[in-house]
Amino acid sequence: MPTTLLNSHPSTPCELIRRFTVSARKTPDGILALEFTIEGEIAGLRLPEPSAARRTDGLWRHTCLEAFLMQGQAYYEFNFAPSSEWAVYRFEAYRKGMSVVREAAPPKISLTLDAQRLVLNAEADLNGLLVQSESVVTKLALSAVIEEKDGRVSYWAIVHPSGQPDFHHPDGFALLL
Numbered sequence: 001m002p003t004t005l006l007n008s009h010p011s012t013p014c015e016l017i018r019r020f021t022v023s024a025r026k027t028p029d030g031i032l033a034l035e036f037t038i039e040g041e042i043a044g045l046r047l048p049e050p051s052a053a054r055r056t057d058g059l060w061r062h063t064c065l066e067a068f069l070m071q072g073q074a075y076y077e078f079n080f081a082p083s084s085e086w087a088v089y090r091f092e093a094y095r096k097g098m099s100v101v102r103e104a105a106p107p108k109i110s111l112t113l114d115a116q117r118l119v120l121n122a123e124a125d126l127n128g129l130l131v132q133s134e135s136v137v138t139k140l141a142l143s144a145v146i147e148e149k150d151g152r153v154s155y156w157a158i159v160h161p162s163g164q165p166d167f168h169h170p171d172g173f174a175l176l177l
Contacts, residue, residue, distance in 0.1 A: 002023070003021045003022070003023045004021065004022050004023070004024070004142060004158055004175065005019075005020070005021055005158070006020040006021065006022060006142065006143070006144060006156040006157060006158060007020075007156065007157065007158070007160070008020075008154045008155065008156050009154070009155040009156070009157070009160050009165040010160070011164070011165070012152075012153065012154040012155050012165065013154065014146055014148065014152070014154035016040045016041040016042075016044040016045060016148060017038055017039070017040040017041075017146065017154075018039050018040040019037075019038075019039040019040070020036075020037070020038050020039070020144070020156055021036075021037045022034060022035065022036050022037070022065075022142045023035045024067070024140060024142060024175070024177070026126070026138075026177050029127075030125060030126045030127040031123050031124065031125055031126065032067065032069070032078075032122075032123070032124045032125075032126050032177075033121075033122075033123050034065075034067055034080075034120075034121065034122045034123075034124075034142075035119065035120075035121050036065045036080075036118075036119070036120045036121075036122075036144065037117065037118070037119050038117070038118040038119075038146075039116060039117050040116065041115075041116075042113065042114070042115055042116060042117065042118050043115060044148055044149055045063060045118070045146060045147065045148060045149065046062065046063060046147040046148060046149045046151075047063055047082045047083075047113075047118075048062060048063065048081050048082055048083035048085070049083060050082075050083055050084060050111075051083045051084060051085060052084070053084040053085070053086065053106055053109060054085055054086075054106075055085070055086060055087055055088075055100075055106070056081070056085040056086070056087060057087055057100075059079040059080075059081045059085055059086070059087055060079055060145050061145075062081070062145070062147045063081065063082060063144075063145060063146055063147045064079050064080065064081050064144065064145045065079075065080045065081075065082075065120055065122070065143075065144045066078060066079055066080070066142070066143045066144060066145070066167060067080075067122075067124070067140065067141070067142055067143075068140070068141040068142075068143070068167060068168070068172070068173065069126070069129075069130060069138055069139070069140055069177065070138070070139040070140075070141075070170075070173050071130055071136055071137065071138050071139075073092065073093040073094070074090065074091065074092055074093065075090075075091050075168075075173075076088060076089065076090050076091075076101065076129060076130075077089045077090075077091065077167075077168075078107070078122075078124050080107065080109050080120060080122040081109075082111050082113075082118070082120055084109045084111070086106065086107050086109060086122075087100075088100075088101040088104040088124070088129075089101060090129075091168070094168060094169070094170060095168050101129065103128065104124075104125070104129065105124075105125040107122050107123055107124040107125070108121075108122065108123040109121070109122050137176065138176065138177040139173035139174075139175065139176060139177070140173060140174075140175040140176065140177045141157065141158065141159075141167060141172040141173045141174065141175070142157065142158055142175070143155070143156060143157040143158075143167040143172070144156040144157075155167070157172055158172070158174045158175065159171060159172050159174045160172070
């Protein structure tokens with residue numbers, strides 16, 4: 001899959017970020033491989049301290065990179081923090097029936113960081129989560145919550161539905177996996 005540009009929601013601009021891209025692909029063995037790249041004044045972003053790779057709730061309240069995968073009405077939300085913490089949730093339908101996916105294998109997360117560039121690579125095992133069939137369509141939404149050191153928060157996605165930022169909205173699932 002080619003590299004895709006993420007845009008900030010019109011109500012939450014972030015002047016620190018010049019360019020924000022994501023590349024995503026599904027490997028033949030069922031791994032979702034993502035590379036989020038932020039270019040800009042990285043020192044102005046509030047990034048969580050590195051920590052042990054563990055499942056953690058509430059990551060979306062701070063800088064967090066996300067992927068949503070939908071089959072039918074049901075979808076999964078994957079959260080990847082620059083700290084290496086992560087979470088996976090399942091929803092039965094739009095913002096309904098949320099549950100923690102405890103059987104999800106811990107994703108592999110790596111971070112490369114310098115003054116002008118942040119690159120987060122994440123690999124999530126989709127085996128046992130999604131129906132693996134050529135006849136089943138899997139839609140993908142890619143997004144991010146970015147917190148600045150002054151506390152401002154911006155919301156980034158490929159497509160923003162009208163109204164407030166909403167990464168769960170069906171219109172945001174703009175790519176096919």
